[in-house]
Amino acid sequence: MRKSLLILIGVLCAVLLYFTVRSADRVFRSDGELPQTRAEREPRYRLVLITQELDTPFWNEVAAGAKAEAKASGAGIEIWGSYNKDQDDFLKKLEIAIASKVDGIILQGLDTEAFKNLTKVKAAFYGIPVITVGSDVPMAESLRRTYVGSDQFAAGRMIARQLISDMGTSGTVILMGDDRQEYYQRQRIQGIDDVLKSYPGVKTAYAKTGETREQVIAATQDMMNKLPDVDAFVAVNASIADAMIQEIGRRSQVGPYDIYTFDDGSDSLDLLKAGKLDGVLEQSPDKMGRMSVNLMVKWLSGEIMPLNTDGYLTDIRMLKLKEAP
Structure with a gap:
């Protein structure tokens, strides 16, 4: 009886050792990297880019630049917006972003009282930084952190x-x-x-x-x-x-x-x-997208404080027919 019990214990130990080795192999077989934890998989910051003009060449480039920089910076970014300058839909997207308590909002400036109220009162109340891109609204009227775009x-x-x-x-x-x-x-x-x-x-x-x-x-x-x-x-x-x-x-x-x-x-x-x-x-829409995300991440991480309230200007040039891409 005792001999049988010892044999059974030995078999159980062998089975446990087998599964332990298999688990260890899964952990270390991919270049010795440990599997990511939930915290490591999630982006550092949740950002939103909002425009009134989705699917135009200019704003597609802004979005592409923003996505590329977000990926490089370890941030997550979503591109929201409206079509054909639908201001009501644009403002609704801004309200949703504020209510969702994202870490930062990058958006096309809109020179209306409704826009200024959302950025100056609601976003500020929740401590959500706002950066305007492409088109600006004066800092005193919107409390935006900075502007990125053309002069x-x-x-x-x-x-x-x-x-x-x-x-x-x-x-x-x-x-x-x-x-x-x-x-x-x-x-x-x-x-x-x-x-x-x-x-x-x-x-x-x-x-x-x-x-x-x-x-x-x-x-x-x-x-x-x-x-x-x-x-x-x-x-x-x-x-x-x-x-x-x-x-x-x-x-x-x-x-x-x-x-x-x-x-x-x-x-x-x-x-x-x-x-x-x-x-x-x-103008330089790709650079606008990249720079706005880069500055937002640096502000959120405390690397740059404060941002230049006068804005960060991107390149412009006059394009004639012979130079058209």
């Missing part, structure tokens, strides 16, 4: 200098933008005016328009009726460029006019390649 005033100046180079030092220029005149558009116009004020032979007129295609066409038609001797157009809001050009082309040939816009429109580069634009102000 819009300098971008306006660059377009104006190109216009003078192409058109000459006299002529009539129509500037077209939103009837809301958002902050980034006001900055662009100020930059354009800052250059053109040195050329008394250049006359400018500003046309306000809604964002629907019909509204843009009607506004273009009205301005061309009022100023039949117009020489140049600048779409300060890039998303209206296509409808504006359509109406110009319906009235006469597009060729005689000098026409410019910015690359944050969904079809800006296609219009340039087609020869319907004389120049596009090219």
Whole structure:
């Protein structure tokens, strides 16, 4: 009986030893790495990037840059947003992000009271840092930590200098933008005016328009009726460029006019390649995405405190047809 008991104990020990060895092999067979714990698998920080213009080339590049930097930094990021500048949906996404208590919010600045209330009151109440990207809202009005993107005033100046180079030092220029005149558009116009004020032979007129295609066409038609001797157009809001050009082309040939816009429109580069634009102000959306995530992670980790409230500016350049990608 005792002999049988010893044999049974020996067999049990052998079985236990076998499974112990198997478990140890699973742990160490992958280059000696221990399996990740739940804490190690989860990202360091939960970030959200929110835009009003999902699936446009410009904002796709911002998102791609943000994702790449988040992966390199060990942060998690989700890309949220709306289509066709649906402000109500955009603001709802911002509210959801705040209620979800994410670690940081990176988003396109929107120059409205509702946006400023959400960032200045609700996000601040929960201690969630906000960084604007691509388009800014003044820090005092939004309490955003910083801005990452183009110097819009300098971008306006660059377009104006190109216009003078192409058109000459006299002529009539129509500037077209939103009837809301958002902050980034006001900055662009100020930059354009800052250059053109040195050329008394250049006359400018500003046309306000809604964002629907019909509204843009009607506004273009009205301005061309009022100023039949117009020489140049600048779409300060890039998303209206296509409808504006359509109406110009319906009235006469597009060729005689000098026409410019910015690359944050969904079809800006296609219009340039087609020869319907004389120049596009090219920005650095991929760098904007990367830099905004990098700065957010550094702020959350305490590596940079405080962030520069004046913002971190990315490169801009004037793109002509021969340089179009």
